[in-house]
Amino acid sequence: MTPKxxxxxxxxxxxxxLGALVPLLPFDPNAIDPEAMVQPPSxxxxxxxxxxxxxxxxxxxxxxxxxxxxxxxSVSISLMIGVSIGLIAGFMGGLGDAIIMRxxxxxxxxxxxxxxxxxxxxxxxxxxxxxxxxxxxxxxGMARLVRAEVxxxxxxxxxxxxxxxxxxxxxxxxxxxxxxxxxxVIVAAMLGMGGAILVESVxxxxxxxVQPPHASWGNMxxxxxxYLRSAPWMALIPGVLITLTVLSLNFLGDGLWLLLDPKAKxxxxxxx
Amino acid sequence: xxxxxxxxxxxxxxxxxxxxxxxxxxxxxxxxxxxMFMDPSVSQNDLDQVRENLGLNAxxxxxxxxxxxxxxxxxxxxxxxxxxxxxxxxxxxxxxTLMLSVASLSLxxxxxxxxxxxxxxxxxxxxxxxITIFSxxxxxxxxxWLGLMxxxxxxxxxxxxxxxxxxxxxxxxxxxxxxxxxxLRHMALPLLTITVGGIAGLIRYNRFSMIKILAQDxxxxxxxxxxxxxxxxxxxALKNALLPIITILGLDLPSLIGGSFxxxxxxxxxxxxxxxxxxxxxxxxPILMATIFFSSVLIIIGNVLADVSYAMADPRISSPRKGxx
Amino acid sequence: xxxxxxxxxxxxxxxxxxxxxxxxxYTISPGESLGIxxxxxxxxxxSAMAIxxxxxxxxxxxxxxxxxxxxxxxxxxxxxxxxxxxxxGYIFQNPLAALNPVFTVGNQMIETIQIHHGVTKPExxxxxxxxxxxxKITDAHQRIDDYPHQFSLGMCQRIMIAMTLSxxxxxxxxxxxxxxxxxxxxxxxxxxxxxxxxxTNMAMMFISHDLAVVSERCDTVGVMHLGTMVEMGTPKDIxxxxxxxxxxxxxxxxxxxxx
Ligand SMILES: Nc1ncnc2c1ncn2[C@@H]1O[C@H](COP(=O)(O)OP(=O)(O)O)[C@@H](O)[C@H]1O
Ligand SMILES: [Mg+2]
Numbered sequence: 001m002t003p004k005x006x007x008x009x010x011x012x013x014x015x016x017x018l019g020a021l022v023p024l025l026p027f028d029p030n031a032i033d034p035e036a037m038v039q040p041p042s043x044x045x046x047x048x049x050x051x052x053x054x055x056x057x058x059x060x061x062x063x064x065x066x067x068x069x070x071x072x073x074s075v076s077i078s079l080m081i082g083v084s085i086g087l088i089a090g091f092m093g094g095l096g097d098a099i100i101m102r103x104x105x106x107x108x109x110x111x112x113x114x115x116x117x118x119x120x121x122x123x124x125x126x127x128x129x130x131x132x133x134x135x136x137x138x139x140x141g142m143a144r145l146v147r148a149e150v151x152x153x154x155x156x157x158x159x160x161x162x163x164x165x166x167x168x169x170x171x172x173x174x175x176x177x178x179x180x181x182x183x184x185v186i187v188a189a190m191l192g193m194g195g196a197i198l199v200e201s202v203x204x205x206x207x208x209x210v211q212p213p214h215a216s217w218g219n220m221x222x223x224x225x226x227y228l229r230s231a232p233w234m235a236l237i238p239g240v241l242i243t244l245t246v247l248s249l250n251f252l253g254d255g256l257w258l259l260l261d262p263k264a265k266x267x268x269x270x271x272x
Numbered sequence: 273x274x275x276x277x278x279x280x281x282x283x284x285x286x287x288x289x290x291x292x293x294x295x296x297x298x299x300x301x302x303x304x305x306x307x308m309f310m311d312p313s314v315s316q317n318d319l320d321q322v323r324e325n326l327g328l329n330a331x332x333x334x335x336x337x338x339x340x341x342x343x344x345x346x347x348x349x350x351x352x353x354x355x356x357x358x359x360x361x362x363x364x365x366x367x368x369t370l371m372l373s374v375a376s377l378s379l380x381x382x383x384x385x386x387x388x389x390x391x392x393x394x395x396x397x398x399x400x401x402x403i404t405i406f407s408x409x410x411x412x413x414x415x416x417w418l419g420l421m422x423x424x425x426x427x428x429x430x431x432x433x434x435x436x437x438x439x440x441x442x443x444x445x446x447x448x449x450x451x452x453x454x455x456l457r458h459m460a461l462p463l464l465t466i467t468v469g470g471i472a473g474l475i476r477y478n479r480f481s482m483i484k485i486l487a488q489d490x491x492x493x494x495x496x497x498x499x500x501x502x503x504x505x506x507x508x509a510l511k512n513a514l515l516p517i518i519t520i521l522g523l524d525l526p527s528l529i530g531g532s533f534x535x536x537x538x539x540x541x542x543x544x545x546x547x548x549x550x551x552x553x554x555x556x557x558p559i560l561m562a563t564i565f566f567s568s569v570l571i572i573i574g575n576v577l578a579d580v581s582y583a584m585a586d587p588r589i590s591s592p593r594k595g596x597x
Numbered sequence: 598x599x600x601x602x603x604x605x606x607x608x609x610x611x612x613x614x615x616x617x618x619x620x621x622x623y624t625i626s627p628g629e630s631l632g633i634x635x636x637x638x639x640x641x642x643x644s645a646m647a648i649x650x651x652x653x654x655x656x657x658x659x660x661x662x663x664x665x666x667x668x669x670x671x672x673x674x675x676x677x678x679x680x681x682x683x684x685x686g687y688i689f690q691n692p693l694a695a696l697n698p699v700f701t702v703g704n705q706m707i708e709t710i711q712i713h714h715g716v717t718k719p720e721x722x723x724x725x726x727x728x729x730x731x732x733k734i735t736d737a738h739q740r741i742d743d744y745p746h747q748f749s750l751g752m753c754q755r756i757m758i759a760m761t762l763s764x765x766x767x768x769x770x771x772x773x774x775x776x777x778x779x780x781x782x783x784x785x786x787x788x789x790x791x792x793x794x795x796x797t798n799m800a801m802m803f804i805s806h807d808l809a810v811v812s813e814r815c816d817t818v819g820v821m822h823l824g825t826m827v828e829m830g831t832p833k834d835i836x837x838x839x840x841x842x843x844x845x846x847x848x849x850x851x852x853x854x855x856x
Contacts, residue, residue: 106289109575111567113530117552118297118560194412201414202534206549221417228420229428239417247412254408489694493757496649496689497709497764498682501674511699587699587744 005255008248015245019064029062030054030213041233048233050223056237059215063238066216067197067245070131074196075189077135078142083178083185085139086146090154091173097147104140112137113202120208130209134196142188149181183260190253194246201242217242275583275590279576290568291343294561295336301557343565349558358562362544366566368438369543372459373532373570376466380528381521384471388478389513393505395483403475410472415531419465419538426461433460436540462539466532473524474517481516485509515586522578526571533567598800599648599768600624604660606643606652617643619824620660623817625768630794630801632811632832634847635821641804642690644821645770649687650677664768683713686766690773692753696745702729703741706760713764728759732789751782755789762793768800776806787814808847812836820844 032052039049047056089100116133123129154177162172203209204218212219217238224234342348348358391400427435434440440454485491486509494504533545540546548563550556583589606618618640625631633641646652648662650669662669664680672680681687689695697705706725707718716724722741729737732755745753754774761769774790775783791814794801805811811818812832820828820835820843827841839845 102285103289106286106293106568108526109286109290109568109571110293111526111530111533111548111564111571113533114548114552114560114564114567115293115297117549118301118557118564121552121555122300122302198414202416205416206552208552221420225420228424232424235417235420235424239414239421242417243409243413246414247408250408250412489689489691490697492646492651493687493689493695494697494705495651496681496687497760498678498680498712499708500678503708508697508700512697515699585699587701588746591744591747593747 071193074134078139082139082142086143090147090150194249294565380470384474391479392482621826632815686761
């Protein structure tokens with residue numbers, strides 16, 4: 001365990017626990033307090049208050065719930081799409097594979113952010129839509145990765161051995177190939193979750209993600225725009241939280257990669 | 273040379289794919305898609321004619337076909353809001369976007385490359401560790417927030433640079449060098465923001481490819497011939513490290529361009545990105561659709577350029593083996 | 598000219614320590630050729646790389662390496678560069694991997710010649726072409742501008758030999774120079790090396806896993822096994838009265854047909 005991994009586990013674990021427990025507290029994150037508007041951090045309000053006198057610490061913790069849930073759900077969606085398409089493409093090979101890969105190329109060339117924005121304005125922006133749309137536009141890398149793994153595994157002897165024993169293609173696929181693609185997929189999922197959290201923050205910042213009064217880090221940032229000079233903590237705190245969360249996920253992905261992938265390790269130490 | 277032709281031909285279906293998705297998005301949007309082709313000055317009768325021509329009730333693919341042939345004639349429709357032809361609106365914005373992306377791409381390469389090489393060369397020292405941590409941070413910071421922080425520090429607190437825009441409007445009649453200086457000052461913060469975000473990812477790739485290269489036999493062989501470390505690093509390793517960077521840059525292009533759009537919006541930089549985000553808020557679908565289409569084309573062109581330059585830079589592709597050896 | 602005493606190399610990593618070379622000693626006099634045989638992984642390359650001073654930083658080295666009365670282990674990197682290539686040449690097992698893929702063969706040869714002989718670029722180019730002719734590359738004046746991948750593996754090894762000899766080293770270390778080649782090419786390369794070394798009074802250290810190849814062309818033969826030098830002597834001694842069991846298995850492994 002490296003210090004980076006420790007930091008990530010503690011930070012994410014802490015955030016998840018606090019986010020899970022915060023609704024049990026008898027405080028309302030949307031409670032407006034005209035007496036305490038735009039206050040800098042203090043003993044009462046550790047992270048200060050916003051323009052409506054709402055406690056930023058409390059809202060940040062509710063924001064953490066949103067970010068973590070959006071991250072998890074979007075990544076699960078992109079995992080399901082990406083892994084299935086990657087498996088199918090890799091296993092089919094030939095023309096089917098070529099067609100799928102060209103479609104992925106097209107998807108990769110599209111400016112995903114605008115696609116998401118367009119969908120969000122056409123449908124109405126809701127948290128469910130945010131998660132589905134992020135998931136549906138971020139699976140391409142995962143699919144390519146899984147396909148590449150399948151292609152290389154397919155060449156190995158044991159798959160041929162399975163076929164020779166008369167095991168059905170589907171069984172070979174699910175029982176013998178899928179588990180081998182697991183490690184890189186876990187790593188990609190960690191990085192993808194960080195990416196999803198970043199996209200959600202952009203959407204909410206533009207007012208097309210999680211809608212007020214519900215607190216999300218992105219819409220807290222949007223809210224801070226008019227107060228950049230007078231109340232910089234309003235912009236500082238959500239941004240730092242997003243950064244630390246995504247940083248932890250990236251550290252975790254990188255750390256797992258070193259742990260799980262023998263090739264990565266080799267490139268770290270080997271010199272012959 | 274045939275490689276360039278081959279890549280260009282391969283890019284054509286991608287452009288059509290991108291246009292089809294843009295068309296589908298347009299179709300998804302509420303309202304009558306023919307309106308977008310309506311010149312604001314035409315009468316109701318003419319509009320009916322347009323409808324007739326486009327075959328409103330024709331099947332989706334036929335509609336797509338009509339739409340593409342309109343595109344091929346440079347007719348991207350008219351903005352819902354201003355009535356300006358979309359093609360003109362995009363062309364107006366293209367220079368600012370290209371300016372920002374070419375500048376940031378060059379800056380990113382100029383900074384990343386030496387740093388990545390240094391990291392790989394000084395693997396597992398404090399230099400490497402600190403650059404690695406920095407690059408992780410850069411990967412994790414939301415770029416739009418970084419932009420806000422730069423505005424907070426460099427514009428609001430220190431008052432060094434303007435917060436937004438392209439050029440000081442008071443300089444409209446000033447000599448060109450004053451105008452240029454003003455544009456550069458306005459470009460500084462968005463450029464810095466995009467560059468910091470872009471550097472981060474690339475340094476990591478660069479570091480890994482350098483580590484892999486330094487472990488190759490030809491590096492040991494060069495040492496065994498008594499070449500200096502400087503020559504080995506800056507000649508023998510460097511050129512090999514350049515190759516993967518070209519590919520990675522091509523792959524990173526979508527996120528670089530996508531990321532720069534939101535930065536354009538934050539800094540009111542009058543590029544395609546700002547146009548697109550505004551179009552989102554105004555529900556100006558023709559503009560939005562054209563933005564999606566044009567940025568895909570930019571990305572596809574970038575990828576073709578990356579592939580072609582890779583092919584030209586790598587002698588294993590550009591100089592084929594000669595017959596029997 | 599070269600004397601190695603109690604050379605010991607260990608590679609330490611987090612998980613384990615590999616004791617690659619366990620205190621070996623030998624000497625090579627001017628003009629003499631020493632052959633080192635041993636199976637793959639017995640420490641041949643590591644001990645040779647130790648002489649070049651090119652082991653990775655993970656290696657812990659002890660023992661003495663003297664070259665012409667100078668202790669190589671005390672040399673600064675700068676002084677070592679005057680030895681590498683110029684005094685001690687090294688031929689690698691895989692010639693294609695040992696040539697930089699993105700520079701032409703000529704570029705790499707000219708660079709090497711210029712560094713060690715201080716000649717102008719056109720002079721260096723002429724010299725390079727001379728040496729390519731010597732190793733029997735046809736159309737050398739044209740092919741000098743080709744990239745390594747445009748040559749066959751055997752040709753690449755000829756180029757490596759030309760490049761190494763162009764520095765006129767006093768000692769040549771050939772680390773399994775034919776192991777990556779097919780059988781007929783192996784014979785050609787060995788014949789070429791015999792021919793070229795006969796012209797000079799160069800000392801040689803010839804590493805191979807093939808006892809027959811080594812004993813045909815070396816004055817002394819050392820047998821390495823798991824990092825130790827289990828036996829050393831003239832080829833005749835080794836064949837007639839091997840003292841070590843491992844040597845005996847090596848002798849038994851030689852196809853009888855080659856005698
Ligand atoms: N850079 C290195 N790090 C760790 N172990 C190494 C390294 N280089 C060689 N070894 C180990 O040292 C031993 C001897 O290797 P080597 O000298 O290359 O054998 P050979 O006799 O085939 O040339 C082997 O067990 C090898 O795994
Ligand atoms: Mg060896």
